[in-house]
Amino acid sequence: GDKVKQSPSALSLQEGTNSALRCNFSIAATTVQWFLQNPRGSLMNLFYLVPGTKENGRLKSAFDSKESYSTLHIRDAQLEDSGTYFCAADNMGYKLTFGTGTSLLVDP
């Protein structure tokens, strides 16, 4: 099965609303990264996390290594937040396991 499972798989939001994405690990992750893939395919790194939380503007992410999950909160969603969000877990040094992805569409 999927070692890094993301939920929901797809999400539609109204502009200005809030949402939370989740990533569950069946592997012992030591660090987590969150990425946003735009429609052209390029990935932008949003967060690099050791256990704990980080905040950047309208985005906030948390990583709980003991409970094996990570979350990404989006506040006041904007049209440019649309895309596919991936979390990725690192548990073997140079090998990063990507999650199944969450496709987000923000509507005006």
Next chain:
Amino acid sequence: AQTIHQWPVAEIKAVGSPLSLGCTIKGKSSPNLYWYWQATGGTLQQLFYSITVGQVESVVQLNLSASRPKDDQFILSTEKLLLSHSGFYLCAWGIQENTLYFGEGSRLIVV
């Protein structure tokens, strides 16, 4: 500032033909380099990584090979393409085990 460039942007190739995809990183010495593959609508699968020139580690076997002929260059290749090689190939760099930075990707269609 660091830049990462992938080439070609897109290719349509015949089954059984050879393939070479390239990736160049500028502005960072001795980066760790990575190749990922993504099927349409799917997740990213790590293929290879390299910590230093001349050394490449395989993560998953997909009848592909990779080489690092220079500190700033990472090449993905095969002598005979399969239909299953179609997809999106992404190169990334990082320092030690920190944040990964991705290139714009190369889209491959095998017919």
